Amino acid sequence: MGIGENLRQQLAAKALKRQLERATAAAAAPGAPDPRAAQTAHLVSPRERFESMPQYQQVRLMREMGARLRVESPFFRVHEGIAGATTRIDGREYVNFANYSYLGFAGDPVVVARTKAAVDRYGTSASASRIVAGERPVHRELEHALASLYETDDCLAFVSGHATNVTVIDTLFGPGDLVVHDSLAHNSILMGAQLSGAKRLSFAHNDWQALDELLARVRGDYRNVLIAIEGLYSMDGDFPDLQRFCEVKERHGGFLMVDEAHSLGVLGATGKGIREQCGVESARVDLWMGTMSKTLAGCGGFIAGCQPLVDMLRYLAPGFTYSVGLAPSLAEASLAALECMLAEPERVARLQARGRQFLTEARAAGLDTGTSEGFAVVPVITGSSVKAAQWANSLFDEGINVQPIFYPAVEEKAARLRFFICSTHEPEQITRAVRALAQLAGRRVS
The missing domain is CATH 3.40.640.10 (Type I PLP-dependent aspartate aminotransferase-like (Major domain))
Known part of the structure; x- marks a missing residue:
């Protein structure tokens, strides 16, 4: 991606973020009732009334952000079987880091x-x-x-x-x-x-x-x-x-x-x-x-x-x-x-070992893992919602499924990919994911 295109995306993201902040504030504010609204409500379709709600404006703006930035939504992907350390989506197998079955019992x-x-x-x-x-x-x-x-x-x-x-x-x-x-x-x-x-x-x-x-x-x-x-x-x-x-x-x-x-x-x-x-x-x-x-x-x-x-x-x-x-x-x-x-306490020991491995390798690669202690949950902070979404989709193309977290769920500067580690992950799957992340971040991995 060229410097000009990257700058355009950043400016567009900031503009949409400001709009989203206004819509979020409007949705949270109680607001004074408009007596004219009740008198004319029957003239407006239920669909139009729903579309006018500030909550819907939040959803619309989030969709618009993805479209403007040309970032495919990473959400609501359909898993075709048991989702564990690996999963199948659209007929392809992925290493899966979007899964809370920490000890592998969902499907045991x-x-x-x-x-x-x-x-x-x-x-x-x-x-x-x-x-x-x-x-x-x-x-x-x-x-x-x-x-x-x-x-x-x-x-x-x-x-x-x-x-x-x-x-x-x-x-x-x-x-x-x-x-x-x-x-x-x-x-x-x-x-x-x-x-x-x-x-x-x-x-x-x-x-x-x-x-x-x-x-x-x-x-x-x-x-x-x-x-x-x-x-x-x-x-x-x-x-x-x-x-x-x-x-x-x-x-x-x-x-x-x-x-x-x-x-x-x-x-x-x-x-x-x-x-x-x-x-x-x-x-x-x-x-x-x-x-x-x-x-x-x-x-x-x-x-x-x-x-x-x-x-x-x-x-x-x-x-x-x-x-x-x-x-x-x-x-x-x-x-x-x-x-x-x-x-089977060995499952717990294996989970903790896998979490430590991910954290150690990610930090060695120069990735920002925040305050994670390496127990099952390890974020990789990108500092940008756009970058978090782009990295998630790039990893998906490489056969790695991980979900991005971005504004307003976290502050914009804290946007991240969130990796959930399970006892059923293999060491090589973790190393593969960290190496792919390092490449995206422009880091060298020994």
Whole structure:
């Protein structure tokens, strides 16, 4: 690509970014109602009214950005079979780094066989909320196994990981309370805090001292305080000093919630997550949250904790009481994956070795991997949304599937490719990917 063409693309990207920022701000702002709109609404088609919404303008501008920059969308590609360390798209096999099956259980023969048996026994759906008519033995078996893993009184499984955070925070906290979270916390945590009506504040990423100083100033203004952090951050691949965060929580009399969506099966010698990695007793964390769609090869989320907590959620959380129960076959899949994880710690060791390999080789090649610790998630920061999309498509042409992350999901200067490493990746696949990246970046690899 010539210098002139590259400059043209950069200018076009900046112009579209400004438009997207305005559309995003308009979508977020409540705005005053226009009394004339109701009077003329019947004269405008529903399609036109949807198209006029600022949310649709966001989508339109994102599509326009790709078209103007001549970058094919890397999203919503159709995988034709089991997506693991490799996958098949449009009849071609790719090395796959866009996959959360960290220990390779999504497609594992043992997990698949038990899932099929559960379908034969229970059918395909719980068909109703568990509190009404949807309970199956496998639900409680999974919850008991997770409670045992976390050394807690009990556990409750939800049908969606995102909904777990939203409904749990919304149920437990409200006006007069404070939810304080890491600045890079997942959208589900932000949405839960927003819906709860509690005051929401953030602190600098992984900065327990900033949290301590914040709570020292404001703790006395609130009834209950929830501190929400993650076990492994899926954008950056780093993790907090859990010991320090527990100390801050205890000093200020708050509740600590740890989202282990990406750390269960990844951190710790046997995959028990951040508490094993940091040597912290389970009871020092009040709400252990996790998902079943990654290491546990199923779908849904869970909360593990003391009995009063789980009892409240079981009877009062709308995302549980008014939602269909987790499909029994998916509960069985996650139960099987959990049992296999505990029986085969060598998978965890292999995953961690592969992650270290990727991080070491990428840094040796001069690639910017940010603050990643090399546990399953390694970003390669491009510094430009255009470059992230172009690199993703170039790698795809070379038979490597990886997803770009760009504005507004991250700041423009933090645009990146995000590599998810699994225990099933072979060392040569990792080396191949790093060499291809280095070529794109104009780096020499020895």
